Amino acid sequence: MNNDKPIDGISPPDAQPPESAGNDSCAIERPSRGHVLAPFIAVAAWIVPGLGHLVLRRWGRALIFFLTVGGLAVTGFILRGNVFPPRAGDSFDTLGFLADAGSGIFYLLSRFLESIGPDVSRAAGDYGTRFIAAAGIVNLLSVFDAYEIALGRRTM
Amino acid sequence: MIAVWTEIVGSQTIPSHISHWWAMCLFALLVSVALAGLTKRTPSERAKYVASCFLKFLAVGIAIGWLMYPFSH
Numbered sequence: 001m002n003n004d005k006p007i008d009g010i011s012p013p014d015a016q017p018p019e020s021a022g023n024d025s026c027a028i029e030r031p032s033r034g035h036v037l038a039p040f041i042a043v044a045a046w047i048v049p050g051l052g053h054l055v056l057r058r059w060g061r062a063l064i065f066f067l068t069v070g071g072l073a074v075t076g077f078i079l080r081g082n083v084f085p086p087r088a089g090d091s092f093d094t095l096g097f098l099a100d101a102g103s104g105i106f107y108l109l110s111r112f113l114e115s116i117g118p119d120v121s122r123a124a125g126d127y128g129t130r131f132i133a134a135a136g137i138v139n140l141l142s143v144f145d146a147y148e149i150a151l152g153r154r155t156m
Numbered sequence: 157m158i159a160v161w162t163e164i165v166g167s168q169t170i171p172s173h174i175s176h177w178w179a180m181c182l183f184a185l186l187v188s189v190a191l192a193g194l195t196k197r198t199p200s201e202r203a204k205y206v207a208s209c210f211l212k213f214l215a216v217g218i219a220i221g222w223l224m225y226p227f228s229h
Contacts, residue, residue: 064193068186075182079174127179134183138190145194 038150045146047104049139052146065142072135073106073113080119081128083110096129102136102143184213 045052050066053059084096101107110132119125148154174182188209192202 061193064189068190068193071186072183075186079179123176124174124179127174127183131183134187138187141190141194 032152034150034152038147041150042143042147045143046102046139049104049106049142052143053149056146056149058149061142061145065139069103069135069139069142070106072131072138073103073110076128076131076135077110077114079124079128079131080114080116080122081125081130081132082118082120083107083114083132096133099133099136102140103132104139106132106135180214180217184210184217188213 041052041055044055045065048066049069050062050064053062053065082096084093084100086097086101088094088097100110106113118128120129145154185206188206191209192205196202196205
């Protein structure tokens with residue numbers, strides 16, 4: 001697996017234009033394919049952890065992010081952690097929602113994955129809340145990473 | 157599949173309790189692997205980073221635990 005290879009059809013923004021277009025003052029600069037695809041890749045990476053890297057053919061990272069985000073989220077659900085709803089009561093609940101929502105499909109399916117509801121009266125439930133929030137934060141990091149790779153700003 | 161999952165989680169086959177220690181270890185391991193995947197490139201670099209980051213997580217967790225110990229009495 002060679003991660004240095006550029007993505008097919010996606011060139012970094014600082015790539016040199018072809019020589020034929022070098023002195024053409026009438027040439028219109030069009031956004032590269034990477035710039036066009038990057039937002040879609042970011043959304044894909046958010047909805048399904050690792051999917052953005054999978055589209056970019058970064059198999060290793062895709063697997064790592066799917067397993068770690070999924071592991072954190074599922075462990076949080078098993079421990080019956082609290083999942084913050086979109087309509088938050090205060091600022092801390094809003095921050096909790098933003099962190100939880102970062103896990104994408106796991107947040108959207110949390111109602112089914114944790115159908116018996118949270119139980120934060122025990123320490124395990126409190127751990128579960130942190131696990132779910134950490135899953136969202138880790139997935140947001142992967143979203144930014146996939147976005148940067150798609151733009152060509154990150155080669156590794 | 158969701159019904160099967162609900163049945164598994166709702167039953168007692170998977171314990172919904174975990175000690176502080178194992179929760180910390182699991183959290184440290186998963187986050188270390190994610191950070192290694194994010195910041196390192198080769199498998200050997202990632203393995204070293206996972207080991208280093210995991211041990212640092214545990215060390216800091218134990219240190220903070222001892223710092224808070226007087227407040228628990």
